[in-house]
Amino acid sequence: MSSDRATRPLRADARQNxxxxxxxxxxxxxxxxxxxxxxxxxxxxxxxIGTLYRRFPTRERLIEATYRNETARLCAAAPELLGTAPPAEALRAWMDMFVDFMATKHAMADALQAVLVADGDLRMQTRDLLTESLATLMTAGIADGTIRPDVDPDDVLMGLGGVTLIAGEPGRRDLARRLLDLLMDGLTHRKDR
Known part of the structure; x- marks a missing residue:
């Protein structure tokens, strides 16, 4: 594919497809x-199928594009959620979306691994984008007094990753919800020190 074709904006119908x-x-x-x-x-x-192959000539290209798209959707959800819910509720809703995002990522893990190896920066870019989204949500919660100010978004991201490792499968959604509630309790509960 020529670089001109790769950088040229898509027509509206092609974008929808x-x-x-x-x-x-x-x-x-x-x-x-x-x-x-x-x-x-x-x-x-x-x-x-021809439309699929024109946009994504290989399965790996489709997997990479799906991963990037799902990351972008999750990150875009942070300010959208803040526009419709109080910060703590927005953060909790975003956590549920994160579990769904990770379930999709885990389901395509083998093929995605090859993509991440080929593009070594993609994993770190994704982590940075997710951390920024968490920071946006947490900053809003800190500003309204519902989220503790002494918690690092990187730590929360690691906690979310742990939840998805333990309970990220569809049959374990109740466990995931309970673990996310515990994580939220840790973010919102202020302990006397």
Whole structure:
């Protein structure tokens, strides 16, 4: 693919097709892992397989684009949630979204690993974006007095990662909710020292 084609903005219909493909891919990867059928993804998105291959010539390119898209969606959710809910509620809702994000990531882990090895900066870029989103939510909560000011967003991100390792599978959502509630209690409870 020429660099001109790669950097040229997509037409509105092509952008919609790509968005539908990435949403369908995220659902398929979360459900079926990296072995998700590309034809099924195209069908779910309402496009032909040729459209999928024009945008994503390899499975790895689709996985990378899905990962980047899901990261961007999760990060964009932070200010959106703050616009509709108090900071502590927005943070808790974002944590649930994080568990979903990680479930999709884990489902395509084998194929994603190859992508992350090929693009060594992608993992750190993602971590930085997620930390910034958490910092946005936590800063709002600190400003309104609901979130402790002495907690580092990196630590919260690590805690969220631990929750998803223990309870990130769909059948363990109740456990994940309980663990996220405990994490929130730790963020909002002010202890006398």
């Amino acid at each position: 790509e968005d539908r493909l990435l949403e369908a891919a995220a659902r398929a990867f979360a459900r079926d892992g990296a072995a998700a059928q590309l034809k099924a993804i195209a069908k779910d998105a309402g496009v032909g």
